[in-house]
C-alpha cells in the first residue's frame with residue numbers, strides 16, 4: 099500500500115485520540131517552540147502534523163503564522179473541523195514532505211514529531227533535509243522528535259528508524275547546530291510507553 103493510502107485509511111478508520119501517537123496537548127513541542135522562537139509573528143510549520151493538537155496549542159499562545167503540512171487529507175480535515183473558525187488563520191498543505199514546494203527561507207521554525215523516523219531510505223532522508231535547508235530561514239530553528247534508541251521498531255504497522263540525539267543530528271549535517279535534546283516517555287492511549295527524543299537545532303546563519 100502506498101504511504102498516502104495508508105495514512106488516509108488510518109485517519110478515516112480510527113478516532114483521532116485512539117492512535118498511539120495521540121497527545122491531548124503537545125506540551126514539550128510547545129515549550130521548545132516558545133523557547134526558541136518567542137516572537138508571536140514567527141512563521142512556524144508543523145510537518146506531518148496529522149490531526150495533532152499542536153496547532154491548537156500554538157494558536158492558544160498567540161502564534162499568528164502557523165502552517166500544518168500532511169500527506170493525509172483526512173487528517174487535515176479533522177484538525178480543521180476541531181478548530182472551526184480558528185483554523186481559517188492556519189495555512190493547510192496537503193503534500194508529501196519530500197516533494198512539497200516551498201518558497202525559499204519561508205519559516206523561522208520547522209517542527210516534526212514522529213514523521214522523519216518513517217523515512218527508512220537514505221534517499222528520502224536526503225530529500226527531507228534538502229527541504230529543511232530550502233524552507234528554513236538562515237538562523238532558523240528545527241525541532242524534530244523521533245523514536246529514541248530504545249523506542250518501538252514500528253509505528254502504525256510501518257517500520258521506523260530509531261535515533262540517539264547525535265545520530266539524528268548527523269542526519270541533518272554541518273549546516274545545523276544541535277542546541278539541546280530531551281527525552282520523553284510518551285504514554286500511549288493503550289497504556290504503553292514509547293521513548294521519544296526531541297532535538298532542537300539551529301540552521302547556520304550563512
Ligand SMILES: C[S@@+](CC[C@H](N)C(=O)[O-])C[C@H]1O[C@@H](n2cnc3c(N)ncnc32)[C@H](O)[C@@H]1O
Pocket residue numbers: 101105119120121145146147148149150151167168169170173193194195196210211212213216253
Ligand atoms: C505518527 S503520525 C504523527 C502525527 C503528528 N506529528 C503528531 O505528533 O501527532 C505521522 C504523520 O506523518 C504523516 N506523514 C507520513 N509520511 C509523510 C510524508 N512523506 N509527508 C507528509 N506527511 C507524512 C502521516 O500522515 C501522519 O499524520
